[in-house]
Amino acid sequence: MKCLLFVILCVLCGFLQAADKPNIVVILVDDMGFADLGCYGSEIPTPNLDALAKGGVRFTQFYNTARCCPTRASLLTGLYPHQAGVGHMTGDKGLPGYRGRLNDSCVTIAEVLRPAGYFTAMTGKWHVGQEHGVTPWGRGFDRSLNAAAGGFYFPEAAKAKLFLNGEAIANDDPRLPKNWYSTDLWTTFGLKFIDEALAAKKPFYLHLCHNAPHFPLQAPAEEIAKFRGKYMIGWGATRDRRYAKQQELGIIDPKWAKAPRPPAVKPWAEVPKEDQERFDHLMATYAACVHRMDKAIGDLVAGLKQRGAFDNTLILFMSDNGGNAEAGPKGKTNGDPSKADSDWFCGESWAFAENTPFRLFKHFNHEGGISTPLIAHWPAGIIAKNELRHQPGHLIDIMATCVDVSGASYPHEHNGKPIKPMEGKSLKNVFLGESLSPRSLFWEHEGNAAVRHGDLKLVRKGRSGPWELYDLKTDRTELHDLAAAQPEQAKELVAEWEAWAERAHVKPYPGEGKAKKKGKGKKE
Numbered sequence: 001m002k003c004l005l006f007v008i009l010c011v012l013c014g015f016l017q018a019a020d021k022p023n024i025v026v027i028l029v030d031d032m033g034f035a036d037l038g039c040y041g042s043e044i045p046t047p048n049l050d051a052l053a054k055g056g057v058r059f060t061q062f063y064n065t066a067r068c069c070p071t072r073a074s075l076l077t078g079l080y081p082h083q084a085g086v087g088h089m090t091g092d093k094g095l096p097g098y099r100g101r102l103n104d105s106c107v108t109i110a111e112v113l114r115p116a117g118y119f120t121a122m123t124g125k126w127h128v129g130q131e132h133g134v135t136p137w138g139r140g141f142d143r144s145l146n147a148a149a150g151g152f153y154f155p156e157a158a159k160a161k162l163f164l165n166g167e168a169i170a171n172d173d174p175r176l177p178k179n180w181y182s183t184d185l186w187t188t189f190g191l192k193f194i195d196e197a198l199a200a201k202k203p204f205y206l207h208l209c210h211n212a213p214h215f216p217l218q219a220p221a222e223e224i225a226k227f228r229g230k231y232m233i234g235w236g237a238t239r240d241r242r243y244a245k246q247q248e249l250g251i252i253d254p255k256w257a258k259a260p261r262p263p264a265v266k267p268w269a270e271v272p273k274e275d276q277e278r279f280d281h282l283m284a285t286y287a288a289c290v291h292r293m294d295k296a297i298g299d300l301v302a303g304l305k306q307r308g309a310f311d312n313t314l315i316l317f318m319s320d321n322g323g324n325a326e327a328g329p330k331g332k333t334n335g336d337p338s339k340a341d342s343d344w345f346c347g348e349s350w351a352f353a354e355n356t357p358f359r360l361f362k363h364f365n366h367e368g369g370i371s372t373p374l375i376a377h378w379p380a381g382i383i384a385k386n387e388l389r390h391q392p393g394h395l396i397d398i399m400a401t402c403v404d405v406s407g408a409s410y411p412h413e414h415n416g417k418p419i420k421p422m423e424g425k426s427l428k429n430v431f432l433g434e435s436l437s438p439r440s441l442f443w444e445h446e447g448n449a450a451v452r453h454g455d456l457k458l459v460r461k462g463r464s465g466p467w468e469l470y471d472l473k474t475d476r477t478e479l480h481d482l483a484a485a486q487p488e489q490a491k492e493l494v495a496e497w498e499a500w501a502e503r504a505h506v507k508p509y510p511g512e513g514k515a516k517k518k519g520k521g522k523k524e
Contacts, residue, residue, distance in 0.1 A: 021117065021203040022381060022405050023313040025190075025300070026109070026398060028075060028207075029293060030068065030125065030150060030214035031362060033323030033354025034371045036290055041246035041356060043230070043238070044287045048298030049375060052315060054386045056377035057431055060251050061392040061472075064321055066362060066369040066445045068150075069100075071320035071395060072128050072209070076139075077106040078399025078410075078422040080442060082505040088446070090129055090149075097505030101129025102139060104417045107410075109402050110140030113205045116408035119143075119197035123186040124209030125150045130163075137166040141207070143196065145189040150211035153182045153218040153289075156340035181220065183212045183289070187296045191303040198307060205402070210296070213289035215324065215345045217282075221338035223292055227284035232276060234268025236261065238283075239353040246356065250388055252476070258357035259368070259477045264329045265349045278333060283350050285337045314378040314405060316398060322369045323354030325361035359478050365443040365450035365459050366478055381405065382431045389430055392452065394441050396424030404428045440496060444506045451497040458483075458493035463509070467494055 038046045039053040065071045069089045070081030077084045082097030083106065090100040102108070110120035121143040122136040130148035137144055143165055151159040155171035160182075162169050169175070177188060190206050197204035231238065239258065246252045261267070271279065297317070304310040324346060331347025346354070351361050358368035374393065376382060403410050404426035411419055425436050443450040447463035455473040460466070469483040469490045470476075483490045501507045 021407060022378065023194075023197075023204045023206075023309055024113070024118075024402055024406065025206045025208060025313055025315045026075070026402075027210070027297065027315065027317045028072070028124075029210045029212060029317075029319050031321060031324045032213055032290065032319040032372075033351065033356075034319075034358060034368070034373065035242045035246065035356035036213075036323070036354050037294075037373055039249070039375070040251055040373050041242040041249060042290075043241060044227075044290050046290065046294040048294045048301060049317060052297075052301070052317065052377040053375050055379065056315075056375060056382050057384050057387050057389050058251075059374035059376070059389045059391070059393055061390055061476075062318065062372055062374035063370045063392070063394045063441065063443075064319065064372045065395065065443060066321050066365055066448065068214075068320050069127050070445060072126070073102060074395040075318075075398055076108045076128065076207075077102065078109075078396050078424050079106055079420055080396065080423055080504045082444070083420055083423070086128055087444070087506060088510065090127065090131060092132065093510035095505070095508060095510060097507075098510050099129075099132075101132040101134040104415070105420050107414050107419055108139045108141075109399055110136075110205060110207065111414060112140075112399070112403060112408050112410055113406055114140050114142070116406055117202060118406065118408075119193075119200055119202040119204045120207075121190065121193035121197070121204065122146055122207040122209070123190045123193070124182075124207075125211045126209070135163075135166065143193040145186070146209075147182075147211070150214050151216065152211070152340065153216075154340035155180055160340075181292070183210060183292050183296045184299070186210060187300045187303075190300060194303070194307065194309065198309065203406070208300070210293055212293040213286055215326070215332075216337075216342055217285045217289055217344040217346065218337050218340070218342060219285055219288035219292055223288040224281075224285050224338060226291070227287040229280060229284075230287070231280040231283040234271070234276070235265070235279075235283075235349050235353045236268050239356045242353065242356040252357060255474055256357060256477045257479060259359040259479065262329075262348060262352055265352055266329070279331070279349065281337075282331050282333055282344060282346060285344055286346050286350065286354075311379040312381075314376070314381060316401075317373070317375040318395075319372040321362040322358070322364075322371060323351035323361055325351040357477050360461075363446060363448065364461060365445065365448040366461070367472075367476060369448070370443060370450070376427070376431055378431070381428075384431065384433065387433075389433075391430050391435055392441065393427060393430070393436075394424060396422070397427050398424070400424040400426040401428060440500075442497060442500045442504070444501060447509070449497060449501075451493050451500070453493060453496070456489060456493065458490060458497065469493070
């Protein structure tokens with residue numbers, strides 16, 4: 001009888017512990033700039049994300065890796081992307097840091113949380129090597145509705161290839177809503193999977209990856225119409241308004257002058273009227289994609305509330321890189337953006353406003369390429385409401401945070417293979433207003449490189465570009481290069497970056513290793 005009571009108590013204790021574990025939802029959006037949310041200075045209405053920010057905390061100095069695939073790899077694994085095998089995109093370049101897929105020396109958040117009793121689910125854009133056999137269902141997710149990559153919003157698109165729990169399905173599969181729009185689809189199935197978790201009486205982890213507002217920019221015509229005419233003021237005035245609002249919100253320090261307009265971007269007054277109307281339509285479409293994404297997050301929040309799961313769910317929201325200048329200053333407007341066969345890009349002119357007040361864009365390691373909003377909301381665990389956190393953070397911290405709040409154990413090995421230790425630190429105490437101990441953060445993508453230690457940041461544009469040094473406390477917009485004035489500090493940071501690059505499989509660079517073996521010395 002005593003043995004039976006002991007077993008019952010153990011089971012009950014385990015159930016109560018599982019019930020206390022927070023649910024976790026990580027939301028990643030694609031190609032969204034630092035200044036594109038209302039709570040980060042934008043004129044685009046994002047009431048649902050603004051409400052999450054009001055009920056939680058916003059980070060003003062959180063970083064991604066400047067590009068889609070590396071960010072996804074880093075977010076999923078808590079490692080720098082090259083350590084996980086995805087230092088560039090999904091092409092296999094034959095070097096450990098550039099295999100184009102998650103390797104066997106890392107674990108995903110799902111692979112860590114599932115043994116801790118979590119129901120794990122993923123919806124949206126995967127893009128970490130599905131073509132090489134690396135899939136959500138093979139890397140720890142119990143349920144998934146995913147695309148191998150992105151590039152679509154409507155089911156008629158040729159790129160709209162979906163996989164439901166590992167099964168390739170048709171875009172008109174009866175299990176899918178009719179005439180779906182991908183932004184809504186990811187939330188619809190996220191809630192379906194959450195229902196399964198609740199039925200199983202398990203805490204859940206949902207990894208929700210929007211393809212919005214990545215190109216090709218597409219939205220229902222009625223959504224685009226809401227924003228037509230609002231951007232006839234031009235990118236300069238739009239940026240000025242965002243800059244002023246960011247100061248008002250406390251997102252940026254008034255001491256930071258906004259970065260100058262890029263040389264390739266014309267002053268709005270010099271743009272012919274017919275081109276102004278085209279650019280207005282282009283930014284209206286982008287705004288529609290962001291606004292509809294915000295609505296989908298509102299649907300997710302409403303669904304969590306209806307299920308009684310909202311209060312004990314930690315929601316983390318971020319973007320995979322800065323605003324995208326691809327397609328140049330003119331952008332691209334091929335076809336009707338409310339149709340699946342269109343091809344629209346914002347281009348450099350509007351990306352300049354999307355990244356207010358910073359320099360440069362997606363691909364680059366200057367602040368415009370790597371800065372992202374981070375909103376953290378958790379009523380049962382975050383006491384702070386509508387507070388800012390100026391503590392620098394990085395994607396590598398998300399794994400450590402999930403491990404910390406869930407009580408999971410990060411493994412030393414997985415499937416019989418040794419696993420690299422986490423690179424990040426938990427943000428749990430930062431949510432409460434405490435600070436992390438000093439550390440260095442690192443970046444590299446396509447030869448663009450950076451290291452930040454404290455307020456000093458060393459950054460380089462391209463492998464052959466000169467190193468630049470900035471004091472981000474006084475000059476986060478990177479306008480006053482201190483490299484010549486502080487050569488010793490620059491030298492120390494260069495050495496620190498080089499040591500990291502060797503340790504993290506950034507080097508040898510693709511092409512360079514093969515060339516050295518052949519004795520040609522040619523660099524890619």
